[in-house]
Amino acid sequence: MANWIIVVDDDVSTLKLAGHFLSKAGFRVTALQSGRLALDYVKEHGVPDLFLLDINMPDLDGFHTLDLLKKEMEPGKEVPVAFLTAEERNDQEARGLESGAMDYIRKPFSPEVLVSRVKKILDVQSQMNKIVKTAETDPLTGCLNKAAAEATMTRLCLQETGFLCVLDLDGFKSVNDVFGHDVGDRILVMFAKIIANNLEYPSESGRIGGDEFIVFLRNQKRSEDLSRFSQKINEEYIAGAKLILGDRLNFSIGVSIGAVFVPTYGRDYAELFHLADQSLYIVKRNGKHGCRLYSTSEGQQNQNNKEMDLETITAILEERIEAPSAMWMGREVFGSIYKYMVRYINRYHNCAYRALLTVKAGPELDDARRAEIIVAFKSTIRNSLRNSDVMMECGEHQLFLLLPEVTEYNIEKVINRLMDKWNKSELAAEVTVTTEYAPVHPTTKSPDGKDGNELVVVVDDNPASLKLAEHFLTEQDLDVVTLDSGEKLLELVKERTPNLILLDLIMPDMDGIETFRKLKREMAGKVPPVIILTAVSRPEAESQCLRMGAVDFIQKPFSPEILVLRVQHVLELARLQKNLTEALANKTKEEE
Template sequence: MNYWIAVVDDEPLSLTNAKEILNEDGMKVSCLRSGGDLMKFVEKNTPDLILLDILMPEMDGFETYHALRKYEADHSRSQIPVIFLTGDNNADVERRGLKAGASDFIRKPFNRDVLIGRIVNTIENSKKIESLTEEATTDKLTGFLNKAGGEKKISELCRKMRGVLTVFDLDNFKLINDLYGHDMGDKVLMAFSDVMRRNVRSTDTLSRIGGDEFMGFFLEAPVNEFIAALTKRINDQLIDECIRLMGGDFNVPIGISVGAACTPEDGNDFHELFRYADECMYRIKHNGKHGFAIYDPDDETTDKVEDAELEIGRISRIFGERNEGDGAMELGADPFTPVYRYMMRCVRDRELSVTKVLVVMNADEVGCDIAAAAEELSAIIRKSLRISDVFTQLQTGHFFILLPETTETRIEEVINDIMDKWTVKEASEKISLRFMHETVSGNRK
């Protein structure tokens, strides 16, 4: 087992004994004589696990443990699993160690099987938890942190570290989706993420906020020079990647607009810093694109009209979708209700029409998994409708669709499109679809 273990104990015999046992099992061992030695050691090293003796002079195991956790938190480092060591049979000491957060407890003198077994179990459990945490906070398309994971990580960095919070938005990305399709759009997003990785350091943090908008935090960066050089490199390399993907005749003016704010100069609150950076990015989007702007609280060059436009734009983005979807909007039953009522008011008060469509899934055989099939049908409905349409799933397998300002021909096209896409699914062999629709217009209730 190629694990790296740090053993901290003031007794040379215990260190020697532990090292011999662990070396025999193929583990790398670093022996340290005090808590102070451990704190210096972890500044440049990250072992897989620490065996930490409780009874040590000057700085005991509990004090060392709390100092280690504080250091990891202050420097945004992952926690190294710790197993306490003791020659004491006092149950209160063991309870105190486990309550403090230690992974386990091992008594001295060492029993080889117990020592190896608990080390292996602790490391494997830690890696499983780390893997699950990473999966839950990672955007699958780009490999960056997702919105929730990015906000959590960058919020911590803003509070504790000096650096630059940036917001990146791809310019004219919607044109790629419209001209080349959403599969190609995904390839461009993956290419953009690769370009970003090639141009940032391992200490930097990147997050996909949603759609074609991203966020980053760059530690100890010389803001003006760094952001200017990064923006130019990304814009140049992104064009090269798009030409590679779509051919030499590619002529969509794709690029990035970048906004940035600095911590601690502009504050330490993540939400304020994000707003500053977002406003700067928005200004670039509306003044030529493909550039960058850095927040300056003393900048008085922007007039009040532009400030008002920026504020309206910021509020619009808060309520709007970060990513313009590739089809209709699907809502839960609660948010769907006010949308339905609003559309019916428009029908009553104006010369507008809305077509209501009910799609019902019928199981032709006992034991069909309607819930799983409903997820597939939901994706089909979304892509078969216009971006102005909206639908909800009333209950499992029952979909209610609203089509504003449509025609009989369009209604037939929608139903046929849904049916065509459904019949190629394996679930269609056991589950059939039934459609009902009516159109309301004018003053009809």
């Protein structure tokens, strides 16, 4: 779509020339003869990509017109303006630039200069818009991120009248637990669209936590207005969730809203947020799926009755679990988490890795482009990490990562996965990323019987099965390696001895039975426990595998609970058998 330019000048010949040259260059042009006409026009038709404003006009000059145009703009948005002038006055130019103009174009102008200046302005504006949007936008939902939302709400609380509302999705943790984070992300995106569609200014909403949002309802004063908003949001959210989840939705979901009226309780955003949050707590405790407007009596009641039972506090905290991405911390908080992680590792013989990612840009990239790429890189890495990982910025171009439950056996896989995600971006080719990593605790050892997590290898040609198994087994403090063929398993056991193997029965090239047979030959009878995975019922194959030594069968698609229970059971039996064998060996040695 062609860029739209409004030219405002009281000189008809200037309007005709500018309109002709710019239209010929592919721009859409609207020509107006006064600032007053421009104000009336944008009220009805909206704001263009660029204004070209003459400074010296009767009634309203260019400066006054610009001031009035700003008042018509959506709050927080810039007015893209270049001034036209036949005079060479430094004071005028300084005043124009201070008021926000992007350029000055001298009259009479040549076609080439006019068009090239306009293209340059629009190009710069486009790049700036992208950078600002990336910096302020939550990458998943498209609404404001936490920092941008807080800045926007601070301004609105100072300037406007209405409700500051904190919204929390009831039952969202269950959505993630039952349907997975990908489905949970779809729910969040759907809800963000519902909020935007129900606000006069969609940009006045933001995501401030995993499933927590904040909005400002301008010019709303009555509690009935808040109730109507809450009812509509809940109805649309539940309907949207049913479209995504279908008949699988068998638990209660909804939206809880806590609100405070601005400016009755002041205009300080931090204090107002605290009051709205108090109201949200009450909604969550009293059945959820509704709204509550803060009142002084309610605040006094909260002061007199601060105690909550363990289950209530836990339920509220679980509702506010962050999104499934890494925690992005400042240096002070990150330092505390790092110290805690080191203590935890020392106490419980656990493991973690630290990694440093550095973005290096060549001299050919200008500052704006480099900033755009670095913002995109940080966002990609954060969204590619687990929600148990922690991330800290080290200057503009470096990220320090803390990766719990990562060992020397899978750190390279983790780093490669992060880089694969980034390399899919079109921006990746413009910079170089270097990586370095090391264990947080130097005593992390092999799972081959030396004070480490037990190693479980899952072999399946179905990527979805591998992903599910890895996700649920990793949560059980197990080191998990996923392989897509029997050949790769045979290569792995030459270097490492798993504690347990989950082996798919039907695979191309080498099926589960053949893999099992070669595994026994390769490991000279010292095969770890093997569980067979199968999506079809084949009694003869099951019988053959059991005769070969398989310890269990798991039917696909498997439920997380069944998978975890059976794996834990087999590992527990293996540990018991190992302990008994060692005890018997020691006893025999003592008797000798």
